[in-house]
Every structure is written in structure tokens, then in C-alpha cells.
Amino acid sequence: MLGYESLSSCSNISHFVTTRNGGASEGPYGTFNCSPYSGDREEAVKQNQSLLLEGMRCQPEELVIPFQTHGTKSVVIDEGFSAISAERKKEMLHGVDALITSIPGYCLCVSTADCVPVLLYDRKNGVVAAVHAGWRGTVNYILRETLCSMKRLFGTDGEDVTACIGPSISLASFEVGEEVYEAFQRKGFDMPRISVWNEATRKHHIDLWEANRLQLLALGVSEKQIEISGICTYICHDQFFSARRLGINSGRILSGIMLNKEEVR
16 A cells, blocks of 8 residues: 555544555456456455555555546545445445545545546635546546535635645556547646647647646645646556456456544654
8 A cells, every 4th residue: 555745744634545566356357356346266366455454554444536527526434334234324325426524434545447536625614525527527627526515515715725636547558538538628628737748649638637736726726735646547557457458357456544532652
């Protein structure tokens, strides 16, 4: 597992980003796939999740992992979440691409394999969020939607937020068709800032890292409080899952963040 420098200094939260190595899964899921929605063997996923929990300094009540659909829907995990049935949890987390909580002990997770995972921490109000921002989520401003929900529900201001943009596909690797380029253009993105034209292939490339960073800046998050991993999953596919390399039926990176029940010193 890896972590972020800007979050590692916070003693009251735990976080992680998984790699491909050290687990029980096989083939395109090899070896450390922790996502239950990727088609991997249930036994292998459970074993990998157990290894993940063993590696965390603070043990969570549970890993909260949504079934993502590339939308902008967020769900708030509250104190009553642990008491509801497994079936109800499954229904509640279906079609969700962002999770928010102010309750210690719930580890909020998103699954990615080229899409952009973003972890958010509101230092002032004690709120965390995990966001799945694929190109569809990014073009529909999922980070803006999530932060607006945090402000409405918890009083979050951008200036109090630390944001980490995780391993995902880079500008150099994210070649797109005209329909994707035009979708960003229609939504008002600064195309010279987030795209380049490859003359050799006659294709556009989109910078999802910058597109999400610009959303954070527009909402008042300080540039100094935005950390970008700079790891391209497509290039570093031996260490991180990449759907463009392995296909859709493959493993997923799990990114998680949690408010600790007790501070870790």
C-alpha cells in the first residue's frame, strides 16, 4: 500500500492506495485486487481485504465500497450505517461514485483502474470523502458536486480541504475520440489547459489530473493543499491495475480514507 505525504501528517485519519502486489488473486486480477465488483473470485477478494486490514494502523468498522457507475451521486455514511442489513447497504451503495462521512471508523473507498481516485479531508470540520472521477465523472464535475454536498451538510470550505489525486491514466496515455473532447468542450473546460493534439495519431489527449485540479481550485482549495501522485496506471501497469491494458474484467486499485476513532501518534 502507498500513501500521500499531505495526509500522512494527519494523526486523526488513516488512508491508503493499494498496488497490484502481495495478494491472492490470479490472472488479470493478480494479485492484490480488493474490489468485490470486478468479477474476481469472492474468496480471493476477501483474503486480499483481510491483508489490507492487517496493514492498517487503525482498524475500521468496515470498508465501505460503492458499486460505481461513472455518475456524480454521493452518499453520506452516518452513524446508523453499521446497523442496517447487508442487502440494504448494497442497495444504498449502488450507483454511487462518491462517499462522505464525519463518523470515525468508516473507511470510505473507491475502486479505479485508470480512472482518477480523489481523497478529500476537511481539516476544520472533521469530514472525509472518497471520489471516483473517471472521464464521465470529471466532465460532469463530480468533485464540484461532492464538495458542494460537503459544504451544504457540514459547512466545508475549500480553504480547509486537503485533496489527493491518485494513480490514474496520464495526459500522455489518455488518447480520446472527438466525442470525449467535445464533451469537455461543451461543459466549459479550459481545453488548452487540459488537452493536447497528437499530430502523429490525429487524436486528442485529455489531462484528467489537471481537469480535476482546476475544479478543486475553483472551489477554493489551495494549490498547496492539492497533492497529485503523478503515477500513470497505463504506463506503470506492472504495479497498478489498468483497464486499458488488462481489459474491463481485471483488478482494481482501492483508495480509502477514514477518520480514526483515536489519534495515532
